[in-house]
Amino acid sequence: MKKWYAVHAKPRQDARAEENLRNQGFEVFRPLARLRRRVRNGMVEAVESLFPRYLFVQLDVDRDHWGVIRSTKGVAGFVQFTNAPTPVGEQVVSGIRAMMSGADWIDLSSSNLADGTPVRVTEGPFAGYEGQFFSREGEDRVIVLLTVMQRAQRVVLPEHHIEAA
Template sequence: MKVWFVIYCKPQKDEVAEKNLLRQGFEVYRPLISRARGGHVGGSPSIREESLFPRYLFLNVDPEIKPITPVKYTPGVVGFVTFGDRYSTVDDSVINDIKVCESEQQMDLDNSVRFREGETVYINGEGFTDIKATFCEMSSDNRVIVLLKMLGRMSTITIPSSYVSRTSAY
């Protein structure tokens, strides 16, 4: 029976460990998060993918069919996460939930990347209803910075990218 094991990696070597484990024929899952960085190149934010759980990977294997001993000798891997003499494992449902969140995060990022600096946008959500603003830039963690007129003066605010759209809700 296949089980998801938790693998601990050397600092900044999760991608190396993932590639080496894949070469050995293991099923590996390294959840990624896409982050928009402030520096704009050609009018769009720079996007960087990084591990959601730095230094950790998930390895799906049936230890009765495929030996897991080579894993701890794989370049980039420190070893299995254990509690005493028991290997740490994760249920399939948890892995599936992480994959769903990873997919939703990517959709949110795809929606926010489409805006250009200076473009007119509309804010809806959490107390905002069809407020006209000017898109400034991507912030971190799926947030955007917009410029809007508030209390008679121009202010910049940082809000979730999901609140911003190109068209009015009405």
């Protein structure tokens, strides 16, 4: 019976491992995420592995010759806790695919914060403060209500300085 197994890839070789495993006839699933990365002068959108250095391979360990996977270029080895690869639950893989909802990636680039959502400031002069998401201001900034000196103040922050509390 075929099951999913997690494979550990070599550093920055996720795509290479995926391609080489597919070329050998294995069914491979490497979930991708579209996200925003901070660069020197702003933010850019990028598509990267949702789990860097990890991908999923479906095989039957009793029938398929899984030893070749370990010697595949780009692959470091299986995720295992015994002498054999440890299966990943089908619900894990199907759950990730459901989050992708037919797209090629999970979109993590846009914040899903609604008005009034509790947030925590993670960077900058207000790091550690908690408040409420108020609204967006432009593409990269948000307005957050923070209690400063016993008063709710609207503070404009870069979006990457906050996270949901």
